[in-house]
Amino acid sequence: MKKRIFLFFIIILLLINLIACQKKKESHQKNEGLNVITTLFPLYDFTKHIAREKVSVSLLLPPGVEAHSFEPKPGDIVKINKADLFIYTGKYMEPWVESIIKSIDNKNLLIIDTSLGITLLENRAGANKHGLSERPDDRPHKHGSIDPHIWLDFENAGRMVDTILKGLVEKDPANKDYYTKNAETYKAQLGLLDKKYRESLSCCKKDSFIHGGHFAFNYLARRYNLKYFSAYPGSPDSEPTMKQLIALKKKMEELNIKAIFYEELITPRVAEMISKETGAIMLKLHGAHNVSKDDLERGVTFFSLMEENLKNLKVGLQCQEK
Ligand SMILES: [Zn+2]
Numbered sequence: 001m002k003k004r005i006f007l008f009f010i011i012i013l014l015l016i017n018l019i020a021c022q023k024k025k026e027s028h029q030k031n032e033g034l035n036v037i038t039t040l041f042p043l044y045d046f047t048k049h050i051a052r053e054k055v056s057v058s059l060l061l062p063p064g065v066e067a068h069s070f071e072p073k074p075g076d077i078v079k080i081n082k083a084d085l086f087i088y089t090g091k092y093m094e095p096w097v098e099s100i101i102k103s104i105d106n107k108n109l110l111i112i113d114t115s116l117g118i119t120l121l122e123n124r125a126g127a128n129k130h131g132l133s134e135r136p137d138d139r140p141h142k143h144g145s146i147d148p149h150i151w152l153d154f155e156n157a158g159r160m161v162d163t164i165l166k167g168l169v170e171k172d173p174a175n176k177d178y179y180t181k182n183a184e185t186y187k188a189q190l191g192l193l194d195k196k197y198r199e200s201l202s203c204c205k206k207d208s209f210i211h212g213g214h215f216a217f218n219y220l221a222r223r224y225n226l227k228y229f230s231a232y233p234g235s236p237d238s239e240p241t242m243k244q245l246i247a248l249k250k251k252m253e254e255l256n257i258k259a260i261f262y263e264e265l266i267t268p269r270v271a272e273m274i275s276k277e278t279g280a281i282m283l284k285l286h287g288a289h290n291v292s293k294d295d296l297e298r299g300v301t302f303f304s305l306m307e308e309n310l311k312n313l314k315v316g317l318q319c320q321e322k
Helices: 002-031 041-054 074-082 097-103 154-171 173-200 218-223 242-255 269-278 293-298 302-316
Strands: 034-038 055-059 085-088 110-113 208-214 227-232 259-262 281-284
Touching (some): 034 154, 041 055, 041 173, 074 097, 085 154, 154 173, 173 302, 227 242, 281 302
Parallel strands (some): 034 055, 085 110, 208 259
């Protein structure tokens, strides 16, 4: 009998412990704050800097996945459906968002399009008679497509920070001051980065750069009055034609350019080919759409990627040290 009573007490104690643990876990989950899902790396990094420990932010794109060819899986849609905020670049970068929104039944979810209020540039890819994608001038064009790489203009990046801030405040007004202060600090840093780019790139021997990747840097080139030529339009997964490769090589010779840039996350076959043909050095230009697993573990940020880009641009454009 004594043994039974003892066992009964033990079971009661275990149950009490279990309930206490569960309550602790629930309160911990509540403390995690908003559940935010972002598509591209810049949005993830901006949100992390604005909200810090107040929210749980996750990147929808798995590390290393090429952003333009990404299509969400059913599991991704479930994740978005459970979130408080879903932040994406815009319909031209993530055209799949439109159909996903229709299948979402979470009334609590706030969907944020960070391209709102940003002047979008037309994608001039292919406008050149040689088949090169280049910086727009006044040449007429037939293309109606939009260039989605808005985050590569740091003034736009600041506007995106504002839009994210607005969404966070709408969902969590209690932390409005905290988010606003962090967003202001971040925008001030973006302003300094912009100034550094402008100053560093203002005194260079070359005003053109050639990219063996897809047409991603037009916003950046335009902001700093540079001429930009890329191997091909569209997704990084597509292949440039022979005509486009020959045009790229010709353009390098014509401008006497000794560097070829290549992009992140894919094998730089085009840049390698051009480099072999022309003897040009290869330099990385990171579009920051997404980052590799290693980079994520290393803790790279939008700023560290852009600092690295500036270093390489200065070499490629033969800029004077200031
Ligand atoms: Zn791109």
